[in-house]
Amino acid sequence: MEPNLKPSKKDNFIKARLNKLSPFQQQLITDILRGILVIVSSIIYSLAVDIFLEPAELLSVGATSVGQIITATLQKMLPEGTHNFFTDNVGIYVFLINIPLFIIGFKHVSPRFVIFSGLSVLVQTIFMQEWVGGRDILASIGINPVEDKLFLAIIAGLFVGVAIGLALRYGTSTGGVDIIAQALSLKKGMSIGVISMIINISLAVVNGLIRGDIRLALYTFIFIIIMNICVDKIHTAYNCLRIDVITKHKEEVSKALLEGIQRGCTSIDVQGVYTKEMKFDIFMVVSSYEVDKAKKIIFEVDPDAFIMVSPIKRIIGAFFRHTIA
Numbered sequence: 001m002e003p004n005l006k007p008s009k010k011d012n013f014i015k016a017r018l019n020k021l022s023p024f025q026q027q028l029i030t031d032i033l034r035g036i037l038v039i040v041s042s043i044i045y046s047l048a049v050d051i052f053l054e055p056a057e058l059l060s061v062g063a064t065s066v067g068q069i070i071t072a073t074l075q076k077m078l079p080e081g082t083h084n085f086f087t088d089n090v091g092i093y094v095f096l097i098n099i100p101l102f103i104i105g106f107k108h109v110s111p112r113f114v115i116f117s118g119l120s121v122l123v124q125t126i127f128m129q130e131w132v133g134g135r136d137i138l139a140s141i142g143i144n145p146v147e148d149k150l151f152l153a154i155i156a157g158l159f160v161g162v163a164i165g166l167a168l169r170y171g172t173s174t175g176g177v178d179i180i181a182q183a184l185s186l187k188k189g190m191s192i193g194v195i196s197m198i199i200n201i202s203l204a205v206v207n208g209l210i211r212g213d214i215r216l217a218l219y220t221f222i223f224i225i226i227m228n229i230c231v232d233k234i235h236t237a238y239n240c241l242r243i244d245v246i247t248k249h250k251e252e253v254s255k256a257l258l259e260g261i262q263r264g265c266t267s268i269d270v271q272g273v274y275t276k277e278m279k280f281d282i283f284m285v286v287s288s289y290e291v292d293k294a295k296k297i298i299f300e301v302d303p304d305a306f307i308m309v310s311p312i313k314r315i316i317g318a319f320f321r322h323t324i325a
Contacts, residue, residue, distance in 0.1 A: 042127075052159070056152045058219055059203060064094050094128060141319050243312075256300070
């Protein structure tokens with residue numbers, strides 16, 4: 001059942017305050033809030049890798065997993081006990097790997113998306129260092145990374161999935177494979193979770209072979225499955241929905257939706273069975289992240305409009321996917 005879509009008094013107060021600001025000021029506030037979210041989600045992601053995955057020798061996802069594979073390979077090549085900046089510093093490899101990916105994102109997603117993703121990678125580079133002390137933290141709470149790999153895989157999947165899902169939901173990413181997945185999702189309409197899972201499972205097998213323990217790949221599969229469930233539950237930007245608007249103001253609502261959402265819509269004449277009033281049903285297909293924006297546009301024109309939202313399983317034909325940032 002759809003929640004009540006009527007704007008609350010709080011929504012109206014916030015809208016009134018925002019309307020007093022210039023478009024530049026509104027965009028600046030949005031970008032500041034988005035930047036804060038990027039920093040928070042990136043810290044959660046980095047700490048999950050440092051505390052839960054690295055001590056258990058489990059692989060993360062995307063560029064981070066490639067960085068982990070590189071450091072694991074260097075550690076096996078060097079004499080046992082040899083540690084230096086390049087064998088323990090996953091963060092620096094995450095930064096280097098993301099440079100060409102940013103170029104892809106800039107061309108196929110959006111410049112703002114890449115800027116915020118770059119901020120995320122910078123935070124990861126800082127926090128994916130030895131100073132976090134993941135093994136010491138686990139030891140202090142009585143968790144053995146060798147014996148408790150299943151628990152660590154599950155808890156890491158939850159934390160990483162929430163971090164990545166929030167970043168994607170609000171118009172950015174944690175970098176790496178997310179950028180490629182976002183570009184493919186925009187062009188092909190594929191699920192970001194499915195794209196990421198294919199790439200990350202392949203890397204997990206490589207990690208198990210390098211470390212000489214295929215069980216690590218199996219535990220990593222559990223982590224990836226849980227993570228992707230969280231990502232797809234939180235990030236629904238490319239699930240399509242149908243919005244039906246019952247209104248007396250066909251021309252005004254249709255024009256506002258066309259200008260605000262920039263999608264086509266269709267209207268049909270309808271009649272209320274109880275009131276016998278003639279009204280119009282204006283319907284259009286949107287990405288789910290556009291629903292809130294459409295709701296605000298509709299109620300600005302017609303506060304008495306009745307809105308229904310229903311899922312669309314499949315679209316055949318042209319459906320333009322707007323960039324999310």
